[in-house]
Amino acid sequence: MCAAPLIPSPEAYFGRLLPARDPLLQHLEQEAQREKIPIVGPVVGELLYLLATLGQARQVLELGTATGYSALFLARACKPLGGRVLTVEGDPHMAARAQANFQTADLAAAIELRQGDALGVIQRLSGPYDLVFMDIDKSVYQSALPDCRRLLRPGGLLVADNTAFRDADGFNRAVTADPGWRALHLYAFLPGHSPEKDALALALRL
Numbered sequence: 001m002c003a004a005p006l007i008p009s010p011e012a013y014f015g016r017l018l019p020a021r022d023p024l025l026q027h028l029e030q031e032a033q034r035e036k037i038p039i040v041g042p043v044v045g046e047l048l049y050l051l052a053t054l055g056q057a058r059q060v061l062e063l064g065t066a067t068g069y070s071a072l073f074l075a076r077a078c079k080p081l082g083g084r085v086l087t088v089e090g091d092p093h094m095a096a097r098a099q100a101n102f103q104t105a106d107l108a109a110a111i112e113l114r115q116g117d118a119l120g121v122i123q124r125l126s127g128p129y130d131l132v133f134m135d136i137d138k139s140v141y142q143s144a145l146p147d148c149r150r151l152l153r154p155g156g157l158l159v160a161d162n163t164a165f166r167d168a169d170g171f172n173r174a175v176t177a178d179p180g181w182r183a184l185h186l187y188a189f190l191p192g193h194s195p196e197k198d199a200l201a202l203a204l205r206l
């Protein structure tokens, strides 16, 4: 039996088949490339949009805003349902840039930005949230996991970025072993993502 032929040079091929983005998102992608700001890029951005839309998410929590690129996808998904995004950023300069981008996108009313350490902020939050997107320092993912579970409604979704980073190992093992989650790890080529070969964890809160 011979294997079905694959598309030659799949990375170049799929790198050309990107979701459409508006000028603001394209500007943020170029800026991120220039300044080495680690954003999720168009494929993971669109994945977040689709997951939030399919889950009819109204209350979304994001940990790690940077310039607000991923928050724009999440807000555009939940705004039609009257939903909102709470996004948390530790760096005050990044937070100010993100806030300006939310205003440019006319999404400032749908996104609340809280500046501070995400672990401290989530300890003081109460849910329920429909979706949590975690994109902070990978070494604290595991410590954030219990609060993510407390804040998500049963059936809510946790998406964690950059889980192929060595620092995410403890989190990856914990979310897989914990019977409170139904999780998968998606290792993939992700054009425009930082880095382009990386993994995401998707975990349903049981």
Ligand SMILES: C[S@@+](CC[C@H](N)C(=O)[O-])C[C@H]1O[C@@H](n2cnc3c(N)ncnc32)[C@H](O)[C@@H]1O
Pocket (backbone or CB within 6 Å): 038, 039, 040, 041, 063, 064, 065, 066, 067, 068, 069, 070, 071, 088, 089, 090, 091, 094, 116, 117, 118, 119, 135, 136, 137, 140
């Ligand atoms: C990977 S970037 C976020 C990218 C953003 N989600 C996007 O794709 O557009 C991570 C951001 O999280 C922030 N950060 C890292 N650890 C944090 C923490 N413990 N609390 C709050 N913010 C944190 C960093 O300052 C940085 O701006």
